Amino acid sequence: AQKITQTQPGMFVQEKEAVTLDCTYDTSDQSYGLFWYKQPSSGEMIFLIYQGSYDEQNATEGRYSLNFQKARKSANLVISASQLGDSAMYFCAMREGRIQGAQKLVFGQGTRLTINP
């Protein structure tokens, strides 16, 4: 069975500081994908960043980067220069497989990030 673990239920960070959200995963597949989503209180799931298992470089998207350590099976999200608007729930997810082209994602329990002014 495949699993995603986010060990930090909540994190509090000062504005403008960098923050790392932890994610470890468990899979026996060689090919897989890892995603991070942000969910504000409004409810929408916002895609942030993607890392493929065969990608040799860590993914980056603006202030977001993914610290991918394949041997440790970790895919931590790093947010640089945090902003008040970054306060939200953050979910790590792994593509568990494809069925007829569709993707089956399994989500971690999430980390609630609060940015303090």
Added chain:
Amino acid sequence: DTEVTQTPKHLVMGMTNKKSLKCEQHMGHRAMYWYKQKAKKPPELMFVYSYEKLSINESVPSRFSPECPNSSLLNLHLHALQPEDSALYLCASSHTGVGVRSPLHFGNGTRLTVT
């Protein structure tokens, strides 16, 4: 603005009512998904449609009935729900095909309350 549109945003229904949730996307995606999310929990997959055909049903009770009339629309028909079905229902869509690095695009969700 999200490219996946869900209506209504909020829905309150009694246990004997019949209602439908609607989802629409115009990104050309051929995979569409329904997720259920309880408060302070991650989304849980309910149904997946690929090329307008149901490809995954995660053992969802029959009081939830999905429908995919065409490649842009996804409905979730609700009948005889229980109070524990109250949750945020999220629709998502994605490209299909092996090697595609496309994420799931989610809508804003419908907050359902069953009384």
